[in-house]
Amino acid sequence: MACGFIPSGSQLFLTAQWRHLVMLSYEVDAALLHPYVPRGTVLDSWQGSTFVSLVGFRFLNTRLLGVPIPMHRNFEEVNLRFYVRRVVGSEVRRAVVFLREVVPRRAIAAVARLVYNEPYIAVPMRSTVDPTPPLSVAYRWRLKGSWSGCAARATGPSMVAEPETLEAFITEHFWGYTRQRDGGTIEYRVEHPRWTVWRAADVQVPADLTDLCGRELGSVLVSPRSALIADGSPVTVFSPQRVVSWEAAA
Numbered sequence: 001m002a003c004g005f006i007p008s009g010s011q012l013f014l015t016a017q018w019r020h021l022v023m024l025s026y027e028v029d030a031a032l033l034h035p036y037v038p039r040g041t042v043l044d045s046w047q048g049s050t051f052v053s054l055v056g057f058r059f060l061n062t063r064l065l066g067v068p069i070p071m072h073r074n075f076e077e078v079n080l081r082f083y084v085r086r087v088v089g090s091e092v093r094r095a096v097v098f099l100r101e102v103v104p105r106r107a108i109a110a111v112a113r114l115v116y117n118e119p120y121i122a123v124p125m126r127s128t129v130d131p132t133p134p135l136s137v138a139y140r141w142r143l144k145g146s147w148s149g150c151a152a153r154a155t156g157p158s159m160v161a162e163p164e165t166l167e168a169f170i171t172e173h174f175w176g177y178t179r180q181r182d183g184g185t186i187e188y189r190v191e192h193p194r195w196t197v198w199r200a201a202d203v204q205v206p207a208d209l210t211d212l213c214g215r216e217l218g219s220v221l222v223s224p225r226s227a228l229i230a231d232g233s234p235v236t237v238f239s240p241q242r243v244v245s246w247e248a249a250a
Contacts, residue, residue, distance in 0.1 A: 012185045017058040017060040018192070020129045020137045022139040022152050024205060024224040025170050027054040032217050033082050036099060038177040038185040039085040040243045046169040052082045052099070052221060053168060053170060054209070056139030056150055058127060074124045078102040078139050080212050084177060090204055095175035095187070102141050109241040115182050135198070135229055148206045154198035154229045161197055166226055171195050178240070188240035200227035
């Protein structure tokens with residue numbers, strides 16, 4: 001989530017807890033994502049496969065520039081995202097790009113859309129979390145008069161994803177990129193520890209995601225290849241800065 005623009009990209013902008021994540025990942029044809037790739041980045045892949053992920057989670061104890069904002073500290077978010085990378089010197093920045101972000105707070109959505117060109121919408125939302133092992137979580141949103149949602153139950157032992165696994169690919173992206181109205185790109189850094197994850201059972205997926213991402217892409221987001229639950233952690237989001245070099249990884 002990119003939440004603002006302050007010239008110094010190393011300045012802390014937002015802190016929060018991201019908790020009780022449901023992460024459903026769909027394998028898609030890379031050609032469907034090329035139109036959405038921000039300038040200066042390239043699609044990232046795992047073992048030659050490209051993915052779109054539907055992620056639901058809770059924002060808790062949110063602070064903007066260290067200050068809690070009344071009525072905007074705790075809320076749900078559901079987002080649809082895919083994965084890119086960019087090379088800066090010897091560093092490969094593995095990142096997310098959002099196709100849609102759904103929140104229940106109009107102020108959050110309006111600022112993100114109008115000022116920072118983030119693809120937010122504000123709609124009624126609900127969430128339920130049963131922390132009694134095995135952890136069960138569900139997120140629902142109402143769009144165009146109908147409720148939709150995703151849900152899952154943790155199964156098997158918890159794990160910290162090993163490097164080079166699909167679980168690590170989905171959960172360990174520490175940068176974000178957002179296309180701007182003039183065709184440029186901003187980047188922002190996100191810090192959090194590695195998450196404990198579970199593979200998921202009793203997975204419920206939305207019947208139709210076309211309202212979130214359009215018919216061409218939404219029509220292929222039917223059966224996720226990967227379903228995970230993550231416990232989450234405290235996170236720090238640093239202020240975005242404009243990408244001025246267009247050199248990207250091959």
